[in-house]
Amino acid sequence: MFTQILETIQNYDTIIIHRHQRPDPDALGSQVGLALLLKEHFPQKTIKVTGCDDPNLTWLAQMNAVSDQEYEGALVIVTDTANSPRIDDERYQKGAYLIKIDHHPADDQYGDLNYVDTTASSTSEIITDFALATxxxxxxxxxxxxxxxxxxxxxxxxxxxxxxxxxxxAAILRNYDFDASLLARMMDTFSLDIAKLQSYVFEHLTIDENGVAYVTLTQELLNKMGLSDLDTGAIVSSPGKIDTVETWAIFVEQPEGYYRVRLRSKSVPINEVAKRHGGGGHLLASGAVSASIEENEAIYQELQKLFEEK
Structure with a gap:
């Protein structure tokens, strides 16, 4: 498959690389890391990355400006995105050929060529493996x-x-010339406002007798703190630091009125719960969408049932 991917890349003069909405380090790392890898070996090709910049991660990588005309006859590669509705920049469909490279469960086989390795820790691991293998x-x-x-x-x-x-x-990558200590500090640093949001999460987290927890972050709260949905990504893992918490849901109200749901678990798979509510993801780390407070409660009850049956 790696050979087939490389041969496909060699056949196109323009390559546009996408990833999922609301990017995390793996989305940006795999997307822009792949772009830089290809630029090094194919300097004559036009290779660009597209999507919305996350202001909290612009220190890691930033996107290019891509015109509609550049998609004509182009190869499009989408990294780290399980299902097509989550792809950032809907123009991914305008290219001549589409490659999907991912490590999430393959629930949505979009694209002309799919490479999905669910045993990989990340799509960045897959791209590293691809570079070494080829x-x-x-x-x-x-x-x-x-x-x-x-x-x-x-x-x-x-x-x-x-x-x-x-x-x-990771050890092979660590041998390259970059400041890994600075990178670690940057990845572990957030603003005072996000620190206050983390404090709010700890103070308002509801935890049942089986360690099933949840917290709701309203638009009123986020606006009061001067934060957005993008900022909440920094506190998703926070409830898991509590020893009595086994699984948790963070319900983030969106300006349109619905809720973005972030689900995490330390042991019992929760991705089927996510799938029943318009989402999906890894066994222990998934996301979903909720239309209302009532659906939030239904999701929480489904999580509770999983741990009652454990």
């Missing part, structure tokens, strides 16, 4: 981005998806 040397900046993606999606090598292969590839 003999494409990495630049220092590509290595920095891919390393950031692996560190981000493994929770600093804490999560179960971290394998010996993950560590081997």
């Amino acid at each position: 003999g494409l040397s990495l630049t220092n900046e590509a290595a920095r981005l891919l390393y950031a993606g692996i560190v981000g999606d493994t929770g600093r090598f804490l999560y179960p998806a971290t394998t010996s292969k993950t560590l081997e590839l």
